[in-house]
Amino acid sequence: MVDIYDFYDKMERNNIMLSFKGDITAELLTSILQIMESKLDTMQEQPKTKKKVYNVLVECLQNLYHHMDEIPRSLNGISITTGTGENIRSAIFMIGKMDNEYNIVTGNYILSKNVEVLQTRLDEINKLSKEELKDYYKAVLNNGQMSAKGGGGLGMIDIARKTGQKLKYNFMPIDDMYSFFSLNIKITPQ
Amino acid sequence: MEGITIEGTPKTPTINFDIATGHLEIKGRSIPENSIEFYKPIVELLDRYAAKPQANTNVKIQLEYFNTSSSKCILDIFKKLEAIHKAGNATIINWHYEQDDEDMLEAGEDYQAIIAVPFKMIEEAD
Numbered sequence: 001m002v003d004i005y006d007f008y009d010k011m012e013r014n015n016i017m018l019s020f021k022g023d024i025t026a027e028l029l030t031s032i033l034q035i036m037e038s039k040l041d042t043m044q045e046q047p048k049t050k051k052k053v054y055n056v057l058v059e060c061l062q063n064l065y066h067h068m069d070e071i072p073r074s075l076n077g078i079s080i081t082t083g084t085g086e087n088i089r090s091a092i093f094m095i096g097k098m099d100n101e102y103n104i105v106t107g108n109y110i111l112s113k114n115v116e117v118l119q120t121r122l123d124e125i126n127k128l129s130k131e132e133l134k135d136y137y138k139a140v141l142n143n144g145q146m147s148a149k150g151g152g153g154l155g156m157i158d159i160a161r162k163t164g165q166k167l168k169y170n171f172m173p174i175d176d177m178y179s180f181f182s183l184n185i186k187i188t189p190q
Numbered sequence: 191m192e193g194i195t196i197e198g199t200p201k202t203p204t205i206n207f208d209i210a211t212g213h214l215e216i217k218g219r220s221i222p223e224n225s226i227e228f229y230k231p232i233v234e235l236l237d238r239y240a241a242k243p244q245a246n247t248n249v250k251i252q253l254e255y256f257n258t259s260s261s262k263c264i265l266d267i268f269k270k271l272e273a274i275h276k277a278g279n280a281t282i283i284n285w286h287y288e289q290d291d292e293d294m295l296e297a298g299e300d301y302q303a304i305i306a307v308p309f310k311m312i313e314e315a316d
C-alpha cells in the first residue's frame with residue numbers, strides 16, 4: 001500500500017495545487033481547466049497573470065493530449081491495470097506555486113526513436129531571443145502546416161514566448177523502446 | 191446565402207457573421223482540441239461571401255483566450271479577409287484586448303504583420 005502521508009507531505013511541501021496521472025482526454029482537460037480557473041480566481045491573481053498561467057496550461061495539456069505516445073501495458077516492471085485495450089495512454093501533470101512562481105510539470109512516454117527530433121526542436125527554441133521567438137512564431141504560423149494530430153508546431157514556441165524562460169526538459173530512457181519525457185515550465189508574474 | 195451564428199461554449203467562441211451587413215464577430219475563448227473542425231463552417235462561408243462581399247466588411251475579434259491550434263484557423267479567416275480587401279472592398283479588423291493583456295495585444299500585432307488588412311487595436315477598460 002502506498003504511504004499516502006508521504007505523498008501528501010511531498011505535495012504540500014511543493015505547494016501542488018493540482019496533479020493528475022492517467023489518460024488525458026478532452027473531457028478531463030475541460031475539467032482540469034475549470035478547476036484551475038476557479039483556483040486562480042480564488043487566489044485573486046492579477047488578470048494578466050491569470051491569463052498567462054491559463055494559456056500556458058492549455059498548451060501544456062493539449063501537448064500531452066495530442067502527442068503522448070501509447071505504451072504497452074507492461075513497461076519497466078510496472079503492469080498498468082487502468083484503461084482498456086492492449087496499449088494505453090498515460091501521463092502525469094502537476095501545477096504548483098512556490099515563492100510567487102507558478103510551476104507546471106508534465107511527464108509522458110515517448111518512443112525513444114523520436115527523442116532526437118524533439119530534443120533538437122526544444123534546443124532550437126531555447127537558443128532564440130525574445131525577438132527571434134516572435135519572428136519564428138510568425139514564420140511557423142504563416143508557413144507551417146497543421147499536423148494530422150491537430151497541433152501546428154506552435155505550442156512549445158508559444159510557451160517559451162509567454163513565459164520568457166527557457167524550456168527545461170529531460171528524457172529518461174525506460175527500456176529499449178521507450179523514454180520518459182518531462183517538461184518543467186516556470187511562470188513568474190511581472 | 192445565409193449568415194452564421196454559433197453559440198459560445200467554455201472551449202469555443204461565439205461567432206456571428208451577418209452577411210447582409212458585412213459584420214463578423216468572434217468573441218469569447220477559443221481553446222478546442224480540434225480547431226479545424228470548429229472553424230470549418232465559417233472559413234467555408236467566408237469563401238462564398240468573398241465572391242460577392244459587402245462594400246464594407248467589419249470584423250470584431252474579442253478573444254479572452256486562444257490556443258495555438260486556433261491561431262492557425264484565425265489566420266485562415268484573416269487570409270480570406272485579405273483576399274476580399276485586395277479585391278478592392280473596404281475591410282477592417284478590430285482587435286480587442288483587455289487592459290494590460292500584453293500577450294493578446296502582441297498576438298494581434300503578429301497578425302497585423304502578416305495580413306495586409308487595416309487593423310485597429312482596441313484596449314478594453316476593466
